Amino acid sequence: MxxxxxxxxxxxxxxxxxxxxxxxxxxxxxxxxxxxxxxxxxxxxxxxxxxxxxxxxxxxxxxxxxxxxxxxxxxxxQESSQITVTKVTADEVDGGLSISLDPASVELKGGASLSNGFSVKIQKKSxxxxxxxxxxxxxxxxxxxxxxxxxxxxxxxxxxxxxxxxxxxxAVYEESTKADGGFMAKFYATLSAKGTRESNQGIVIxxxxxxxxxxxxxxxxxxxxxxxxxxxxxxxxxxxDRQGYADDEKLEEVRTEVKKSCRIFSKLSPDLLLIILNTIKAVMTDENLLQELSQKMEEVLEENDGYELKTESPDLKELFSTLQQSPRHRLLQLAEGITYVLDALQELMEHQLLLLLESLERKIVSQQLKLVENLLKHDLEYEMEPFSVKARLLSFQHEEDQKLTIALVELSGVHLQEDGSAIPRDQPFESVAALFAALYALKLLSGSK
Incomplete structure (x- = not known):
């Protein structure tokens, strides 16, 4: 947090x-x-x-x-004058889809609410x-x-x-979410649509x-x-200094980096892909687990000699056992690929991770990837001008899939309408690039076409 x-x-x-x-x-x-x-x-x-x-x-x-x-x-x-940074968001809905103009808030059908905020006074020392x-x-x-x-x-x-x-x-930073049972409300706190679940997180600075x-x-x-x-x-x-890059150049740079960083996954057996995918899905719902896996993979990359992977978490044991038996060169390649995926996931919001998990279940990751790739063809870093994407990229078999995808993209800072019109906010290039990387990796790991 x-x-x-x-x-x-x-x-x-x-x-x-x-x-x-x-x-x-x-x-x-x-x-x-x-x-x-x-x-x-x-x-x-x-x-x-x-x-x-x-x-x-x-x-x-x-x-x-x-x-x-x-x-x-x-x-x-040496101390300079103080600066206060403040951010407060709050929203509540009762059914339907409502997306706040704040990128930290998205509300979905089923009676859901989200609020977060902080105010911190900052001073510089040098x-x-x-x-x-x-x-x-x-x-x-x-x-x-x-x-x-x-x-x-x-x-x-x-x-x-x-x-x-x-x-x-x-200073205190707090996040509070509440979701009453309903199909879409589950993305706030749980992957189960039953009952009522509240989630409150806070951190004292x-x-x-x-x-x-x-x-x-x-x-x-x-x-x-x-x-x-x-x-x-x-x-x-x-x-x-990325200013002056052609839009196609930026997209190609993103593509090149993501493909290079994830290339090891295209060489793995279906069984190993499934082990990695199940582990990634587990850490997407548990921040502490994600941090543990990220730290272990970094330690593998830092160690020049052999490194023993140990964990008390059942969700990590199968992957660690498999990695431990891999040749050193393959272990490093796997650690680099997994680290890249985890870094991308950590750039996304908690709600986006839940939406991505549901996207995997609905088998719509490939179409979402094409949509996000199209977004990256536009200048999301310097020119905050409205633009349009191909409407067919927002045409899903089920209406819920379309709403889910719009919410997923909205949380990365691009407001989408069903007709394909888009409005970027807060220079969302890096956030959209992270979403592209996450979708690309999940597509490879899940064997999606």
Missing amino acids: LKKLTKFSVNQMDPCKEWVPVESIADNEHFRPLCLLIKKKKSKRIFDRAPRYQRTGFSVDDVLLPREDGTSTESLH ISQQYLEALTRERKINMDHSFIRQLQRTGIRLYVVTEILEASEE PKGCTLAFRTIPLRIRDGAWDLVYFQDEDEDHVVE
Whole structure:
């Protein structure tokens, strides 16, 4: 839930996306000014261009030779004025289909309601580059430090946090959904259409919690160190300026990345595809399970030698047992493919995941994929102008399939009418690209035509 808040806040404050959202409250203290980070191994993600960093547990002070006067750098944090980010949505319906103009809210037949909201005061803290430059001249790296010795052997680049956005006051983010029995209302809380089910989720953001951060790379040579202001062209965290791309070029870029990342699935046996699909379906209804699988797959990719997959979850055991018996090269390919699918799913809203599961049951994923592919032919990143899609792409055998699909797309930020007219909101390119990736993977895994 924290990722939803931090990504929304960063998008409101930083259209250029130079800030990296923090995804876990538990780790937020490891992304403070002067903390040292390394970048996680991550292939390109067109739907999530922010780099992902791994905490090291060390700060700059920890790896430098002692300062003669023994002073600390904590007093050098500079604070700017506070900013308040607020978002509140609430809607309630009694039958029929009603889609709110807010992308976080969609209401479906059966007497359903959804509300969420937060208000967080944010302040920026930073370490001046002038101070860091002076520090590079005054103090050397302790090359005997165990962490530095290991770092030198691996050649992994080190990053230092220079700026953060933090909550200046405690804040609460809450989501509440309620669905009374009915065919479409089940998407809110359960895949069972019986009875009444309420779902309430909340998260307390403590005062001082880091919400987002910025870094700069360090270069270490024989005890000397300096800041790297200009990145190599092949650095994967450099943000592309996509403005000026032809629409077909953007679509082709999405297609190319998704096909490359999911290519391993087309080589698998039907039995293994079914195991992976059942696991993916299980994690789509359990956020904790999704996080566990994502973490395990990342650990497989990080380990140079063998890695033992263990879990207490029955939903993951069959997949882990199968992966454990795979040759190392095949294990890495599978871990990369599964990680890509999970990353796409994590960019979608909880309600979208339930809609996708129902789409699988209704065997309409292939047609939905064609529709979303058509959406990506239009500029969803810079030109927020109405456009039209082919009406036949919205022609389903059953009316409920059409409504379900319209709701699914609406949650990614494109308002669709039955006649094919479309209105994009809030530059939804990345969200629609994530939906395309999820649909493409589910199509492959389910063997849909």
